[in-house]
Amino acid sequence: xxxxxxxxxxxxxxxxxxxxxxxxxxxxxxxxxxxxxxxxxxxxxxxxxxxxxxxxxxxxxxxxxxxxxxxxxxxxxxxxxxxxxxxxxxxxxxxxxxxxxxxxxxxxxxxxxxxxxxxxxxxxxxxxxxxxxxxxxxxxxxxxxxxxxxxxxxxxxxxxxxxxxxxxxxxxxxxxxxxxxxxxxxxxxxxxxxxxxxxxxx
Amino acid sequence: xxxxxxxxxxxxxxxxxxxxxxxxxxxxxxxxxxxxxxxxxxxxxxxxxxxxxxxxxxxxxxxxxxxxxxxxxxxxxxxxxxxxxxxxxxxxxxxxxxxxxxxxxxxxxxxxxxxxxxxxxxxxxxxxxxxxxxxxxxxxxxxxxxxxxxxxxxxxxxxxxxxxxxxxxxxxxxxxxxxxxxxxxxxxxxxxxxxxxxxxxx
DNA sequence: TTATCAAGTGAGAGACCTCTTACATCGAGT
DNA sequence: ACTCGATGTAAGAGGTCTCTCACTTGATAA
Numbered sequence: 001x002x003x004x005x006x007x008x009x010x011x012x013x014x015x016x017x018x019x020x021x022x023x024x025x026x027x028x029x030x031x032x033x034x035x036x037x038x039x040x041x042x043x044x045x046x047x048x049x050x051x052x053x054x055x056x057x058x059x060x061x062x063x064x065x066x067x068x069x070x071x072x073x074x075x076x077x078x079x080x081x082x083x084x085x086x087x088x089x090x091x092x093x094x095x096x097x098x099x100x101x102x103x104x105x106x107x108x109x110x111x112x113x114x115x116x117x118x119x120x121x122x123x124x125x126x127x128x129x130x131x132x133x134x135x136x137x138x139x140x141x142x143x144x145x146x147x148x149x150x151x152x153x154x155x156x157x158x159x160x161x162x163x164x165x166x167x168x169x170x171x172x173x174x175x176x177x178x179x180x181x182x183x184x185x186x187x188x189x190x191x192x193x194x195x196x197x198x199x200x201x202x
Numbered sequence: 203x204x205x206x207x208x209x210x211x212x213x214x215x216x217x218x219x220x221x222x223x224x225x226x227x228x229x230x231x232x233x234x235x236x237x238x239x240x241x242x243x244x245x246x247x248x249x250x251x252x253x254x255x256x257x258x259x260x261x262x263x264x265x266x267x268x269x270x271x272x273x274x275x276x277x278x279x280x281x282x283x284x285x286x287x288x289x290x291x292x293x294x295x296x297x298x299x300x301x302x303x304x305x306x307x308x309x310x311x312x313x314x315x316x317x318x319x320x321x322x323x324x325x326x327x328x329x330x331x332x333x334x335x336x337x338x339x340x341x342x343x344x345x346x347x348x349x350x351x352x353x354x355x356x357x358x359x360x361x362x363x364x365x366x367x368x369x370x371x372x373x374x375x376x377x378x379x380x381x382x383x384x385x386x387x388x389x390x391x392x393x394x395x396x397x398x399x400x401x402x403x404x
Numbered sequence: 405t406t407a408t409c410a411a412g413t414g415a416g417a418g419a420c421c422t423c424t425t426a427c428a429t430c431g432a433g434t
Numbered sequence: 435a436c437t438c439g440a441t442g443t444a445a446g447a448g449g450t451c452t453c454t455c456a457c458t459t460g461a462t463a464a
Binding site for chain 2: 420
């Protein structure tokens with residue numbers, strides 16, 4: 001089988017396609033404009049079709065959230081490896097990976113941890129978000145975080161900074177001056193480094 | 203005159219009331235759920251009434267954005283004065299003021315600098331946002347920012363961190379453990395201090 | 405071959421939103 | 435006293451969204 005270009009009555013793998021198309025929609029229009037109907041339109045299926053695979057809008061978003069957590073985690077692992085052996089650099093690279101991932105997909109913390117999704121239970125999502133946090137925590141432990149509590153605090157600080165830069169970038173806050181993705185990513189990493197130094201004494 | 207409790211046919215000062223009610227709605231439900239109709243309902247006026255004062259939804263939001271910028275600026279000035287004479291402390295207090303203001307009003311950068319509002323021209327809003335940025339920049343200059351560019355970068359870093367903490371808090375990211383407003387506000391300030399140290403050498 | 409059933413479709417109910425239009429009310433100035 | 439303009443209302447057109455329902459299609463397994 002496999003998906004043919006000209007699809008017939010059946011799609012082939014609509015479930016996966018819905019998630020992928022949801023990412024595109026999020027990247028283009030943000031969470032505010034996200035709708036099941038728009039995703040269906042984008043895929044050229046009827047607006048009822050998605051409901052064969054997800055019982056409601058929040059469950060679709062929840063699946064997107066789980067996929068985002070998984071992909072972000074793998075982006076973070078890749079970035080850490082690219083950052084070399086120094087534990088501080090590896091931890092700081094989380095900011096780089098986060099910023100770039102969210103800028104390109106539109107699916108950041110506001111999607112992954114969206115408060116409105118806490119009402120729908122979704123084990124897959126819980127597993128993925130937990131794995132994501134643990135991955136980042138591991139990087140913090142490796143970078144000499146003095147205690148569990150401080151590791152958590154450090155991770156939260158780095159993520160807050162990265163998310164802040166991402167939001168500001170998305171809202172066009174940096175419009176004048178050095179506003180390239182690379183430039184802002186670098187500044188997010190530098191902020192992360194400053195936070196790491198402040199808490200681990202380097 | 204003055205607004206009577208039992209209002210008659212006319213409201214008294216609907217324009218101002220719309221802005222106030224918009225803040226309440228934002229604080230309760232966020233930007234995603236914001237609607238002109240809901241604001242009108244909250245005030246007990248017809249859903250057409252707001253359009254006597256604002257030509258469309260975006261212009262109402264724009265006025266809210268301007269009011270938020272003005273109020274936030276005054277909150278920042280108050281916080282800076284409360285922080286005492288030390289310039290670094292005064293600058294770091296921006297993070298505290300930002301976090302507390304947005305948590306209580308729901309109107310943060312995502313409202314004040316909302317990308318979707320850039321299409322509607324609004325001089326009042328432009329003036330207020332500019333004044334806000336200049337106020338914070340002044341605090342950065344006072345704290346030994348080495349150059350204009352670095353002052354801007356430092357301010358952006360502090361705001362990014364504060365906004366990140368605010369978003370994470372709003373999404374319930376801090377649910378377990380020390381999640382009180384005061385505790386998170388303190389951590390936002392400490393992040394700001396770390397960023398200031400990193401860029402000014404204290 | 406044929407029955408079955410997962411996964412499509414079209415139509416639409418019901419909700420809500422933005423914004424318009426024609427009309428009602430009332431305070432202020434002459 | 436009267437009128438007039440600013441500010442309210444009721445009604446509704448036209449849009450989008452979520453989700454449901456009865457029906458259709460076609461891949462698969464007996």
